[in-house]
Amino acid sequence: MEVLHIDVLRGKIHVRSMVSSWCYNATSGSMGNQSLWSYESTTFRVSDDDNRLTVVGCNAFGYIWTRDGGADDKYLVGCNATCSRGVRYLADGSCSNLGGCCQAPLPPGLSFDLSFVGYDSSAAGDIPGLGPTSPCIYAMVVDKEAFEFRTKYVTTGELLSAGGSWEVPMVLDWVVGNQTCEAAQKNRTAYACHNSECSNAKNGAGYVCSCPKGYDGNPYNPDGCKDIDECKAANRTCPARSICHNTPGSHECYELKWLLGIVGSCIFVVLLGTGMSCAYAIRKKKRLAAVKRLHFKQHGGFLLFEEMKSRQGQGRSFTLFTEEELEDATDKFDERFVLGKGGNGTVYRGSLKDGRAVAIKRCRVAADERQRREFGKEMFILSQVNHRNIVKLYGCCLEVEVPMLVYQFIPNGNLYELIHRDGAPPPFAVRLKIAHEAAEALAYLHSMASPPIIHGDVKSPNILLDENYTVKVSDFGASVLALTDNSHLVTLVQGTRGYLDPEYMQTCRLTDKSDVYSFGVVLLELLTRRKALAMAAPEEERSLAAHFLSSVRDGRLGGLLDAPIKDEVGGEVIEMVAALAKRCLVMSGERRPSMIEVAEELDRIRKMCVSGDGITILVSDDN
Numbered sequence: 001m002e003v004l005h006i007d008v009l010r011g012k013i014h015v016r017s018m019v020s021s022w023c024y025n026a027t028s029g030s031m032g033n034q035s036l037w038s039y040e041s042t043t044f045r046v047s048d049d050d051n052r053l054t055v056v057g058c059n060a061f062g063y064i065w066t067r068d069g070g071a072d073d074k075y076l077v078g079c080n081a082t083c084s085r086g087v088r089y090l091a092d093g094s095c096s097n098l099g100g101c102c103q104a105p106l107p108p109g110l111s112f113d114l115s116f117v118g119y120d121s122s123a124a125g126d127i128p129g130l131g132p133t134s135p136c137i138y139a140m141v142v143d144k145e146a147f148e149f150r151t152k153y154v155t156t157g158e159l160l161s162a163g164g165s166w167e168v169p170m171v172l173d174w175v176v177g178n179q180t181c182e183a184a185q186k187n188r189t190a191y192a193c194h195n196s197e198c199s200n201a202k203n204g205a206g207y208v209c210s211c212p213k214g215y216d217g218n219p220y221n222p223d224g225c226k227d228i229d230e231c232k233a234a235n236r237t238c239p240a241r242s243i244c245h246n247t248p249g250s251h252e253c254y255e256l257k258w259l260l261g262i263v264g265s266c267i268f269v270v271l272l273g274t275g276m277s278c279a280y281a282i283r284k285k286k287r288l289a290a291v292k293r294l295h296f297k298q299h300g301g302f303l304l305f306e307e308m309k310s311r312q313g314q315g316r317s318f319t320l321f322t323e324e325e326l327e328d329a330t331d332k333f334d335e336r337f338v339l340g341k342g343g344n345g346t347v348y349r350g351s352l353k354d355g356r357a358v359a360i361k362r363c364r365v366a367a368d369e370r371q372r373r374e375f376g377k378e379m380f381i382l383s384q385v386n387h388r389n390i391v392k393l394y395g396c397c398l399e400v401e402v403p404m405l406v407y408q409f410i411p412n413g414n415l416y417e418l419i420h421r422d423g424a425p426p427p428f429a430v431r432l433k434i435a436h437e438a439a440e441a442l443a444y445l446h447s448m449a450s451p452p453i454i455h456g457d458v459k460s461p462n463i464l465l466d467e468n469y470t471v472k473v474s475d476f477g478a479s480v481l482a483l484t485d486n487s488h489l490v491t492l493v494q495g496t497r498g499y500l501d502p503e504y505m506q507t508c509r510l511t512d513k514s515d516v517y518s519f520g521v522v523l524l525e526l527l528t529r530r531k532a533l534a535m536a537a538p539e540e541e542r543s544l545a546a547h548f549l550s551s552v553r554d555g556r557l558g559g560l561l562d563a564p565i566k567d568e569v570g571g572e573v574i575e576m577v578a579a580l581a582k583r584c585l586v587m588s589g590e591r592r593p594s595m596i597e598v599a600e601e602l603d604r605i606r607k608m609c610v611s612g613d614g615i616t617i618l619v620s621d622d623n
Contacts, residue, residue, distance in 0.1 A: 004169065008218055011201075011208040012047065014143070017170030020062070023136040023157060045203050050171035052103040052144045054095070056153050057137030058083035064141070079104040083154070087134055090151040100134075100154040106141070108203050143169040175206030194222045214249030292323075292399035299398040304376030311384075318383045319395030321406055326350065326360055326397055344457070344475065345402075349409060357409040358394060359474075362402050375403060385449055389441035391464060391474040410472045415522070416460035418469075419529050428568040430469055431526040432577070432606055437471035438463050439599035442519060445473075446512045446595050456510055458518035459499045459532065460525050498532030498543060503589045513589035519598065520584025524548050527577060529562040545585050552582060569609065576605050 005014040055062035055078075063078025079102035083090065087100070095101035136157040146169040153159040159167075177184060181198035184191050184207055193209035196219035200207050209219035218224035230237070230251035231244035238244040238253035245252045254262075296302075301320075308318060329350030330337045339347040345362045352358055376398050383393040392408040415434060418426055426434075445453040455462075457475055464472040499521045501514035521532050524544050532544050541547045551560045557578060558566075565574065580601050586592050593601070 008220065009210065009216075011174055012050065013044065013172040013174055015170055015172060017141060017168045019159065019168050020139045021136055021159075024134075044172045044174060046106060046141055047171040047173045048106040048108045048203060050143055050145070051106055051141050052147075053077055053079060053106060053139070054101065054103045054142045054147060055079050055081045055137070055139050056101050056149070056159060057081050058087065058100060058134045058154060060137035060139075062137075062139030064139075077104055077107060081137075083134065087151075087155055090154060092150050093148060095147075095149040099149075100151065101149045103144070140168045141170055143171050173201070173203045175201040175204070175208055177207070178205040179207065180205075181207045192220050196220070196225050212249060295400055296398045298373070299403045300373045300376035300378075301398045303373065304380055304398070307377045307380050311380075316384055316386060316392075318380050319406070321395055321397040321404070323397060323400050325352070326404055326406070328353070329358065330360060340461075350406075356394075357411075359391075359407040359409045361405045361407065363405060379405065381451070382453065385445070385453070387441055387444045387448075389437045389471045389473060390444065391472045407474065408472070410464040410466055410474070412465045412467050412469070414461050414465060415463040415471075415525075418465060419460060419525055420531065425529060425562060425564050426469075428565045429609065431565070432602065432609065434463065434465070434469065434471055435523055435526055435577075436599065436602040436606055438473060438522065439519065439595060439602050441471060441473040442515055443595040443599045446515070452512070454510060454512050455515050455518075457496060457499075458515050458522065459496050460522055463522065496532075498545075501589070502587060511589055512595065513592045516584050516592045516595055516598065517589070519595070520581045520592075521545050523577060523581040523584065527562060527565070527574070527581070528560050530560075548578075549582070549585060552578070573605060573609060576601075580605075 001018075002016040003013060004016060006012075007014070053062065053064060059080075059082055061078060061080045063076050065076050081100055081102040082098055083100050084098050090100045095103055134154050136159070138153070138159055150158075176192045177190075180200050181193075184193075185198070193207070196209045197212050198207050198209060211217055211219045211225035214228055214230070215225040216228050217226045227246070227248050229246045231246045238251075241256045242253045243256060245254060304320075327333065329352055330348045333348055337348045337350065339349050339359060341347075348360045348362075350358050350360045376396065379393065379396045383395065385393070391410060394406045394408065396406060397404040415438075418434075442455060442458065445455060455473070455475075462473065462475040464474050466472060499518040501510075501517040503517075504510050504514050521544060524530070525532060528544065528548075530544050530547075534542055534544070540550070548557075548560060551557050561574065580593075580598065583593050584598065
């Protein structure tokens with residue numbers, strides 16, 4: 001049996017069915033064998049809605065029978081086709097009892113357990129109506145929509161010869177299982193109608209699935225039923241001058257006049273809301289701009305403009321960064337980019353849009369109004385410092401509550417990390433080079449900068465090193481700066497314990513000799529590899545400066561020095577550096593050497609230790 005089409009939505013199978021026939025043999029003048037077909041042992045049912053029992057021929061009675069329970073129980077359905085006016089009066093298309101064709105409806109619930117019998121006769125060979133003009137009679141179950149009667153089926157036998165016994169279309173009903181919907185739903189795993197509607201079969205046991213109203217698709221797939229967009233359908237039901245709106249499983253029609261009113265109201269509400277939002281955004285933007293302008297003014301932004309204008313075309317460029325630029329450079333000041341935190345602020349690593357790597361420092365806020373007002377101008381002055389051993393100040397941001405400075409980024413850490421890290425200590429030649437370059441930088445700030453600048457927080461963490469151990473002094477002017485009466489730039493309430501000038505602690509007056517004292521402590525760190533302040537040490541050894549001075553006084557300096565340098569250079573060189581450190585640590589600032597003198601002395605010591613070829617000479621006590 002050939003399957004022509006499966007209609008999932010209607011639960012139908014279209015097949016080619018069998019034809020039962022009995023034909024007259026003109027040669028023998030008698031009837032041939034009957035072609036009888038039996039549909040047994042199948043679970044499919046013949047659709048009583050779509051099919052008809054159809055008999056074709058003259059004076060032919062066809063019927064079907066089925067066993068219903070016992071062997072003798074037979075249910076009969078049949079019809080009689082006649083040619084009462086003769087074959088020549090038959091007409092195509094008409095299937096009536098008097099026109100060579102008849103049809104009878106089928107009872108529901110039939111399976112394929114049935115047979116066809118092709119004629120009504122009491123004696124073989126005596127078949128009324130059969131002969132050369134009407135050689136065959138036929139009986140079949142056929143799709144009522146697909147079968148159309150032709151007179152040649154009666155006069156020529158073409159119905160059979162055109163395609164044999166498999167030419168007639170028929171429709172079968174198919175269902176799921178043999179349970180009702182209620183019973184099938186108890187087993188959710190085997191139940192077929194997920195997300196679709198279940199209906200009991202009309203043609204026997206079992207059930208079928210269908211999509212709900214307003215949905216289309218395969219109801220046997222869990223997500224097979226899809227919403228029908230009735231508004232796109234050709235037969236949409238909305239009247240003229242209305243707008244269709246699709247809804248799940250249905251649609252709604254809106255009259256245009258009401259819709260225009262609703263749309264107009266919505267547009268008004270949207271415009272009103274948009275206007276209010278825009279007004280709020282503009283007001284917020286203006287308020288933010290006013291706050292930024294206030295901060296800019298408080299941090300000396302306008303004085304900075306005047307200073308920049310007066311020096312236009314002179315010196316190095318200075319950039320006023322926006323808060324957004326620095327947020328972009330640090331991913332909104334993410335903790336991943338923190339380089340360090342201290343009393344003067346937090347330092348972040350950042351990357352500007354032009355590719356420059358920078359260090360961005362959030363400074364602490366000055367309490368004095370005059371100091372805050374001078375901040376921007378003083379940062380511009382500091383940015384003009386141009387020395388190979390001083391970190392470059394690129395610019396600042398003044399439009400925030402806490403001003404930010406943007407420095408050149410130095411990638412190789414600082415002197416504190418180099419001295420106090422685990423592992424091999426730096427050679428004495430490297431230590432001496434670092435001390436000399438740091439002294440040169442401070443001497444430049446004190447004597448060559450215009451106006452002269454006092455660092456105020458000289459310490460090993462503020463002496464940065466590049467990949468060649470070249471010194472870059474940083475953090476000068478990193479806190480709030482002010483001009484003293486003698487036009488030196490100094491930091492106020494500045495310094496770090498262990499490095500802080502004791503004279504400043506007594507007088508609260510910071511001078512260039514305060515930097516000299518702090519540098520003396522750095523020299524001690526280079527000689528001893530001990531920290532400036534060791535809180536865990538005994539009280540007499542906590543301050544490196546005090547411990548050094550007492551060791552020199554008591555002749556115990558050798559026990560304080562870093563052991564490796566004793567093997568590298570002679571005692572004379574070490575004593576010269578120690579003597580210089582001692583001069584820097586004198587209590588009276590006036591008796592301390594200037595940074596120019598310190599730098600010259602270190603330069604002289606380096607030249608003693610280096611030959612003309614640039615090779616370090618190990619100076620022994622005998623030399």
